[in-house]
Every structure is written in structure tokens, then in C-alpha cells.
Amino acid sequence: LFRGELKHNCGNVLCKDMCSIESCRKTLLNHKSLKKELTEGLSVLHLIGTLLGDNGSANVAGGGKYGVSTTNGGGNCNDDNNNNGSEKIVSFAGLQNIQKSVRIIDVGSGKGIFSVLSALAFCSPNATTETRLSCIYMVDSDRNMNLSYLECTPQLSSKITFHNFDIYSKSFELWVMNQYNQCVEQGEILIMVGLHLCGTLSPRLVQIFSSFASSNDDGRNNDGDDNNKNENETKEEEIKHDDDNTTNTALLILSPCCMPKRDKSIAEYCRLSKKDPYRYWCEHVYNELNEGKESKRKTLQRKGMFVDENVLSKKNVLIWNVT
Numbered sequence: 001l002f003r004g005e006l007k008h009n010c011g012n013v014l015c016k017d018m019c020s021i022e023s024c025r026k027t028l029l030n031h032k033s034l035k036k037e038l039t040e041g042l043s044v045l046h047l048i049g050t051l052l053g054d055n056g057s058a059n060v061a062g063g064g065k066y067g068v069s070t071t072n073g074g075g076n077c078n079d080d081n082n083n084n085g086s087e088k089i090v091s092f093a094g095l096q097n098i099q100k101s102v103r104i105i106d107v108g109s110g111k112g113i114f115s116v117l118s119a120l121a122f123c124s125p126n127a128t129t130e131t132r133l134s135c136i137y138m139v140d141s142d143r144n145m146n147l148s149y150l151e152c153t154p155q156l157s158s159k160i161t162f163h164n165f166d167i168y169s170k171s172f173e174l175w176v177m178n179q180y181n182q183c184v185e186q187g188e189i190l191i192m193v194g195l196h197l198c199g200t201l202s203p204r205l206v207q208i209f210s211s212f213a214s215s216n217d218d219g220r221n222n223d224g225d226d227n228n229k230n231e232n233e234t235k236e237e238e239i240k241h242d243d244d245n246t247t248n249t250a251l252l253i254l255s256p257c258c259m260p261k262r263d264k265s266i267a268e269y270c271r272l273s274k275k276d277p278y279r280y281w282c283e284h285v286y287n288e289l290n291e292g293k294e295s296k297r298k299t300l301q302r303k304g305m306f307v308d309e310n311v312l313s314k315k316n317v318l319i320w321n322v323t
Helices: 013-019 022-027 034-052 113-123 170-186 203-216 229-244 264-273 277-288
Strands: 102-107 133-140 160-164 187-198 251-259 302-307 317-322
Touching: 013 102, 022 251, 034 113, 034 187, 034 251, 034 317, 102 170, 113 133, 113 160, 133 170, 170 187, 170 203, 187 203, 203 277, 203 317, 229 264, 251 277, 277 302, 277 317
Parallel strands: 102 133, 102 187, 133 160, 187 251
Antiparallel strands: 251 317, 302 317
């Protein structure tokens, strides 16, 4: 892997860091989808840096369905992308430019490959971003996984914790909302990542993420004090917020895996219309995302979707939404 697909990829360093940890080699890096999960995780890290690397605010102009890519100019779900995958991910320089602290929730984490990559990317000896990584929460319904490797090095044990949740449960929804509220209060950005999510897990995360915007209104808590402000104070506050680029409080990144198996109508529609089920499902999830809520400051919600040819799988679509 290091000599081949990742030879010219800066993520190679992160992967070698993982392999240098003996317990990671024995418990984490020992399954058949390893290449896919490593390249998928590296792609997400690059996307985080691209979206949040400008003082903690999303800086991809316009967003859009095919508006951002870690390769050469993006892609689309119709496979008319001209990039052949030869241009590898250049760097994680965007992570170095994130000025706000970030809190990452790795939903459906499994053994935690993405969580480990994130911890190493933010906390490597050569990085300047360690103080901007608040914590990483691994979330999964499997409580029997061997996660002993998390205790083997301070880079992992100081940043990553595991939380056992049923993602469809009300308790998970309340826990995520509590994390979001803490981030708003502490000036952090909440990053919720769901990789290779099966069935209705992607719409479930979209549902929870959508509640962030409604709870935060226009990005500020409205406690009724606005009624007590005079006209000059209100104008000064509008100017202050118009100049404030750090309006984003949360980022969602999804990589859907497969359609819901219980809903046969979707599969039947794809069969009759000769549509690729995976591409169609990604489009469906994308269309459920919020977009374009205007405020006096900026557009608070934007979304995007793209194909990343660097991910070593045919299921290589990443979808993002920022609020």
C-alpha cells in the first residue's frame, strides 16, 4: 500500500504512523477493506481542511452538488469526471489553518480507523493543530470490539473515547445535541462524520444534523434580549456579525454505502429506470440536506457532493453539509 496507491500521498505518513503502533497492527489494520477505509479517511481529512481551513469557516465558494474535490476539479455521480485519479491528495495543509477548536464524532466508527487517522493528523509531532483538536468520539452499537490500542499511546488515549449508542435511539440524538450546544458555548466546531453508512443511517444523521440549524436560529442564541436593545446597538451588532467569517458551527460529512433493503420501491425504480442504485441513493441523501439559509451575516448552510477518485472503492462519493 505504501509503495503503490499511497506512494505519492501525504497520507502515507499517517498510515506509517499507524503501523508503527504494534497494537494498531494487530487489532486495527487486519481486515480486507483496509485500503478503502484508509483512503476514505484521508479524503475526509483533506475535505475538513478544505472546508474549515479559513479561520474555521467553510471557504469553498458556492458549494454545490459537484463543487469540491480532493482530486482534479471534482467529479459527479454520473461518472463524467475526466480525472483519472493520477493527481493524488496534495496535503492536509488546510488542517493547519483551522483557527477554532474542533470536536469530531465518528458515527458508526467500527474499530476506529478514521478516528485514529484524525488523531494522528492533528497530533503528529510535526503538526501545529493539536491544541485545536478538542476530542474525538467514536460511536458504534457494537460494544464488544477490541479497542485496547486506544490506550497504547498518548496521541490516541488523550483524544479518543468510545461511546456505545444505538444511532436510531433518542438518547443518541439528545447526546449529539448536547455536544453541539457545548460546541456553540465554547466556540468549537462540531464535525460529524459517517463513513460507509448502510441503509437509513445516512438519512438519520441528516435528520439530526438538520436540527442544529433550527436550534441555533441564525447562529446566535435568542433569549429575548434583542427587544431591549436600542437601534444603534442593533446596527453595531449587525455590522459585527457581517464582518465575522467564523459563522460555521457544525460540519456533516457522509459516505453512504447502500440503499435501505426493506424499501423495495427504490431498488425497483432504479431497475426500471436503469439507474445505478448507489449513485441514485447518494443523490437522494444529498437532496435531503439543508441548503442556503440566509442570515444577516452569511449563508449559514451549504452543501456539496463529489466523487473522489483517490478512494479505492467504486463507492467513493462524499457528501457534506455545513451550518
